[in-house]
Amino acid sequence: MKFLFNLGVLLLLIAALLIWVQLPWYGVLALVVVFAAWMAFSLRGRQAASVTGVGISTLRQRLGSSSVVVIGIAGVVGVLVALLAMGEGYSETLSKTGSEDTAIVLRGGSATEVSSVLSHDSIVVIEQAAGIARDKQGKPITSGEIVVAANLPVKGGGPDEEGSVQVRGVGEQAWALRPNAKIIAGRNFQPGMRELVVGQGAQRQFAGLQPGHDVKLGAQTWRVVGVFASGDAYDSEIWGDANVVADTYRRGSSRTSVFVKLTDAKALDTFKAALAGDPRLQVDVDTTVNYFSKQSEGMSKVMRVMGITVGSIMAIGAIFGALNTMFAAVAARAREIATLRAIGFRGVPVVVAVMVETMMLALLGGVVGGLLAWLIFNGWTASTLASGTTGQLAFTFKVTPVLLWEGLKWALAIGFVGGLFPALRAARLPVTTALREL
Amino acid sequence: MKYLHLIWAALFRRKTRTILTLVSIAAAFLLFGMLDAVRISFDQAGKSANGAQRLQTGSKLSFIETLPQGLGEKIATVPGVKSVAYSNWFGGAYQDPHNQVFTFAVSDNYIDQYPEVQVSDDARKAFSNTRIGILVGEKLLEKYHWKVGDQIPLQSNIFPQQDGSKNWTFQIVGVLHPTDQSVAFYGQIILMHWKYFDDAVMKGYNNGQVGWFVTRVKDVNQADQVAKAIDALSANSDHETRTQTEAAATASWMKQLANIGLIVGSIMGAVFFTLLLLTGNTMMQAVRERTSELAVLKTLGFSDRGVLAMVLAESVLLVLLGGVIGIALAAALIPGVSAGSGGFLNLPTVGANSWLLGIALMLAIGLVVGAIPAWRAMRLNIVDALAGR
Numbered sequence: 001m002k003f004l005f006n007l008g009v010l011l012l013l014i015a016a017l018l019i020w021v022q023l024p025w026y027g028v029l030a031l032v033v034v035f036a037a038w039m040a041f042s043l044r045g046r047q048a049a050s051v052t053g054v055g056i057s058t059l060r061q062r063l064g065s066s067s068v069v070v071i072g073i074a075g076v077v078g079v080l081v082a083l084l085a086m087g088e089g090y091s092e093t094l095s096k097t098g099s100e101d102t103a104i105v106l107r108g109g110s111a112t113e114v115s116s117v118l119s120h121d122s123i124v125v126i127e128q129a130a131g132i133a134r135d136k137q138g139k140p141i142t143s144g145e146i147v148v149a150a151n152l153p154v155k156g157g158g159p160d161e162e163g164s165v166q167v168r169g170v171g172e173q174a175w176a177l178r179p180n181a182k183i184i185a186g187r188n189f190q191p192g193m194r195e196l197v198v199g200q201g202a203q204r205q206f207a208g209l210q211p212g213h214d215v216k217l218g219a220q221t222w223r224v225v226g227v228f229a230s231g232d233a234y235d236s237e238i239w240g241d242a243n244v245v246a247d248t249y250r251r252g253s254s255r256t257s258v259f260v261k262l263t264d265a266k267a268l269d270t271f272k273a274a275l276a277g278d279p280r281l282q283v284d285v286d287t288t289v290n291y292f293s294k295q296s297e298g299m300s301k302v303m304r305v306m307g308i309t310v311g312s313i314m315a316i317g318a319i320f321g322a323l324n325t326m327f328a329a330v331a332a333r334a335r336e337i338a339t340l341r342a343i344g345f346r347g348v349p350v351v352v353a354v355m356v357e358t359m360m361l362a363l364l365g366g367v368v369g370g371l372l373a374w375l376i377f378n379g380w381t382a383s384t385l386a387s388g389t390t391g392q393l394a395f396t397f398k399v400t401p402v403l404l405w406e407g408l409k410w411a412l413a414i415g416f417v418g419g420l421f422p423a424l425r426a427a428r429l430p431v432t433t434a435l436r437e438l
Numbered sequence: 439m440k441y442l443h444l445i446w447a448a449l450f451r452r453k454t455r456t457i458l459t460l461v462s463i464a465a466a467f468l469l470f471g472m473l474d475a476v477r478i479s480f481d482q483a484g485k486s487a488n489g490a491q492r493l494q495t496g497s498k499l500s501f502i503e504t505l506p507q508g509l510g511e512k513i514a515t516v517p518g519v520k521s522v523a524y525s526n527w528f529g530g531a532y533q534d535p536h537n538q539v540f541t542f543a544v545s546d547n548y549i550d551q552y553p554e555v556q557v558s559d560d561a562r563k564a565f566s567n568t569r570i571g572i573l574v575g576e577k578l579l580e581k582y583h584w585k586v587g588d589q590i591p592l593q594s595n596i597f598p599q600q601d602g603s604k605n606w607t608f609q610i611v612g613v614l615h616p617t618d619q620s621v622a623f624y625g626q627i628i629l630m631h632w633k634y635f636d637d638a639v640m641k642g643y644n645n646g647q648v649g650w651f652v653t654r655v656k657d658v659n660q661a662d663q664v665a666k667a668i669d670a671l672s673a674n675s676d677h678e679t680r681t682q683t684e685a686a687a688t689a690s691w692m693k694q695l696a697n698i699g700l701i702v703g704s705i706m707g708a709v710f711f712t713l714l715l716l717t718g719n720t721m722m723q724a725v726r727e728r729t730s731e732l733a734v735l736k737t738l739g740f741s742d743r744g745v746l747a748m749v750l751a752e753s754v755l756l757v758l759l760g761g762v763i764g765i766a767l768a769a770a771l772i773p774g775v776s777a778g779s780g781g782f783l784n785l786p787t788v789g790a791n792s793w794l795l796g797i798a799l800m801l802a803i804g805l806v807v808g809a810i811p812a813w814r815a816m817r818l819n820i821v822d823a824l825a826g827r
Contacts, residue, residue, distance in 0.1 A: 075712035149500035218499035317465030324458040
């Protein structure tokens with residue numbers, strides 16, 4: 001009988017947690033409203049409220065052990081939110097790169113820019129296709145670009161320590177295609193010169209990328225003349241004139257990709273169809289925003305899985321910590337609870353009281369953990385070798401409201417599990433035994 | 439040792455509490471075991487006695503630039519060089535262009551440079567006799583349920599064949615068995631003939647170029663001089679090189695991938711801080727509850743120091759028990775994690791170093807946690823304690 005009861009509770013718990021995971025914020029809000037109404041208007045509810053009040057008023061005497069619940073859960077939520085914020089920041093950096101009304105053309109079957117090659121002839125054909133917006137002079141707004149990599153000394157690294165940075169050779173229209181990108185220091189490079197403008201992320205990461213300095217790409221010396229900011233993945237790149245970059249890297253007149261401005265977002269299909277119908281070409285077309293978002297998929301999944309795995313293991317530890325604390329709390333108040341039941345209180349108010357107390361502690365822990373993660377990690381800069389690019393991609397941790405909400409849900413779930421079993425024990429302990437207990 | 443029984447009894451005086459605490463401690467050390475494995479797998483990549491003998495020579499400009507194959511013959515003449523092999527990135531994908539399989543086109547002697555990657559004699563023979571033959575890492579073979587003898591299609595996302603098709607067909611002739619953690623990567627890759635690749639690829643795409651050279655040196659201590667001499671070969675040419683030991687090259691890649699040490703360190707900091715608090719609380723409760731029992735012990739003639747030692751031993755034992763369970767659990771789970779990550783992680787099993795570090799941590803945490811309760815127990819006044827004051 002006891003075994004069956006426990007099994008039933010366990011199954012119920014699992015079901016409740018599964019629903020909890022899926023529950024949107026308005027579902028939680030509705031739940032809170034229903035619960036508050038129950039507490040305010042029904043007899044049982046009012047009983048529960050008063051028992052809860054007694055429990056909470058004694059909380060101060062159990063400050064030490066109650067803080068275990070709060071800090072344990074704060075730890076879980078803090079680490080979880082921080083790790084998820086890393087994945088979020090990474091995918092956000094890539095997914096806000098590009099726009100709906102610009103398209104990227106790669107050689108057919110190429111997953112990334114760097115593995116694509118487009119010959120000069122193809123590029124000429126692509127630039128004449130239908131659907132491309134034109135500037136005031138009637139010239140199509142396109143940019144044949146070449147993506148390569150360069151090894152540069154890392155800031156703050158050892159004398160021989162070099163990192164890889166993505167180098168993009170761009171055409172004149174590159175700036176028109178990327179309205180986000182603005183020169184913030186120095187000036188733009190001059191076509192035909194060995195001059196570079198560097199993204200602000202790249203400048204933070206690599207040594208010697210100040211305007212006026214010279215850097216060596218292989219055996220050649222280039223001059224940094226400006227810094228640009230775009231707030232997305234381009235920030236981690238350095239740009240130069242496509243012809244000069246191609247020359248340095250012995251690529252002749254071929255390019256890796258063509259960026260085009262479409263007349264509007266709907267023109268993609270026209271443009272795509274035009275290229276697909278041309279027998280001289282074998283290319284893939286996508287909007288730039290799609291292309292860059294796709295690059296982040298694998299890595300953000302890995303980061304998310306890592307966050308949830310670490311979070312889950314920590315959550316198990318925290319659940320048992322909470323169980324411990326609440327069992328001790330219930331044991332300390334065994335007589336008091338038994339007295340309540342002896343004078344006619346039923347089990348439900350007792351269970352509710354213990355649960356509410358635990359969940360409040362958990363909520364506090366969740367808030368503290370989320371706040372800490374936000375204070376410490378929001379805006380923290382990190383970098384990794386992104387898939388699909390040839391250089392380091394700098395990104396900042398993003399602690400979003402959605403992640404904080406997720407952290408709070410975790411906290412409440414831990415509090416729920418940690419409070420349930422002690423609450424049940426409190427309600428099921430035979431009154432006579434409990435009264436006799438010292 | 440004599441009092442182990444007593445300490446044990448005290449520890450399990452309240453079974454529920456002790457077991458709940460043990461699970462929390464075990465969870466913390468489970469995490470420690472796994473994260474330490476991640477850290478070590480990043481740390482150790484490329485670091486081995488064999489790895490120290492190998493130099494990697496790539497283009498100074500960047501890792502995507504190629505070098506002429508003929509440079510290999512010049513490198514072979516550099517004093518101190520034992521043998522030279524080369525390799526090229528092929529960029530293979532299986533079934534779906536986004537489903538990447540690390541594939542390299544390598545010289546015939548490439549696998550000889552890696553004695554810690556085991557390849558059977560039959561497989562070697564078959565490889566050298568089969569133009570379209572490939573050697574496949576054991577993990578990869580398992581993942582796609584391939585068998586030796588199978589013909590498999592691979593797409594290259596860079597290189598078309600002469601007829602313009604990017605679909606290549608290869609025949610599996612052998613398996614790569616990495617025997618050391620530092621070369622675990624070889625369990626996940628495919629090696630094909632560079633010669634076949636260079637012949638079959640569409641004109642203008644490779645032109646006899648290789649991605650990098652792998653050189654074995656005769657004497658590890660001369661590796662730096664040899665590296666400098668190799669780079670001097672192509673100084674001021676249009677294909678300058680940069681030569682590093684394998685360990686240095688891998689470490690630089692890993693560092694660019696992620697600052698794993700920092701991530702692991704901060705997670706473990708948060709975990710152990712929480713753990714300290716949790717176990718500390720348990721021990722406080724345990725000692726507070728037993729005030730009168732401890733007084734009885736003292737009455738029986740146990741010295742103050744003896745009581746101190748017993749409480750400390752109890753807390754150390756508690757953390758040790760939980761910790762050992764946790765790390766053992768990590769050791770049991772790690773192979774599953776490696777398999778589940780689909781080749782992204784190659785975690786070593788929990789090694790002696792991790793165990794030592796873990797046990798040192800357990801002892802330290804146990805002592806810190808037990809310090810205050812033990813101090814209290816030592817200062818306990820028999821009369822007050824027995825009177826319940």
